[in-house]
Amino acid sequence: MKHNDSNRYLPKSSVCDDLPHACNHRLVLKEISKEQSLVMQLRAIVLPALEMNQNSELVSQMFQSILDCSSMVIAELLHCQSDAPAVDMLVDDKETVQRISNDVIEDSARPQHHHQNKRRRVAESMSFETPVPHYDGHQWRKYGQKQINGAKYPRSYYRCTYGKEQGCKATKTVQQYDPVTNTASDHSIMYKAIYYGRHTCNFNGNDSGISVPKDNGETNTHRNHDLVHYNNNQCSIVSVTCSHPDDHQTFLDGNVVHDTYGDIIPRNINMDWQLDTIESVQLDFDNWDWR
DNA sequence: GGGATTTGACCTGG
């Protein structure tokens, strides 16, 4: 577990004890998610500004501690809600959403075929509805895309970027919801992200702790190198992504807002929707009870 | 040139 330090921020008793109603859970989740987004925005502005300042490491750690703290609270709330009716953040579908079951067979005990299991066991998966499926604190490499029967949008297949070099077996699939089945109340574009397997990768390859865009960050047009902060074994997103009404995604990169096509969006234009639609992208899977 | 994505082919469980 990588969050020992953050434990000191939380009371020993469950957060749920003081939150008897599901609606309170949702409200708290929403507010904490909002707080997380704001902290991440702030960090995205502050850290690049500090550059190599000697305090940058300390500031980075402080931001990380704050985010760890809220991640712990979110994880705790989600844990509490696993016994409760539908949660907005989790897909309410027993066929696909679930924590890893207790009777999971160890990898080593499984029959080894030339290829990996073609059929995944849904019991080992965990799925989320999210408007920002690509920003969950881990780096993923896409290895396939498939048109699924009856679905309007294709399903994309991702594996951990460090899968090969570190043997991390984590994978995920992302599929955009059909408009007719989209349960989002505001009809924003929603995706279903299903995670398989636990990350065993170790992020230690970055001395500065911050990956620097190849183009020096003026306009972050590279496709896969989102600004990510690595801190020992964990990483979390520094750049902030939010839904855009016309299908674009925008990034708050340093003090520049731009979309996926590299176009810089003037900050005095329509910033309201960007702040309104920002969702939490910090999913702390290390705090899930993977069994 | 290197790394990531795309996409058609292939494999396999149901």
Place this chain on the structure above:
DNA sequence: CCAGGTCAAATCCC
């Protein structure tokens, strides 16, 4: 046999 998952060559992009 079909649908879903993966592979790997081709392509793209920095």
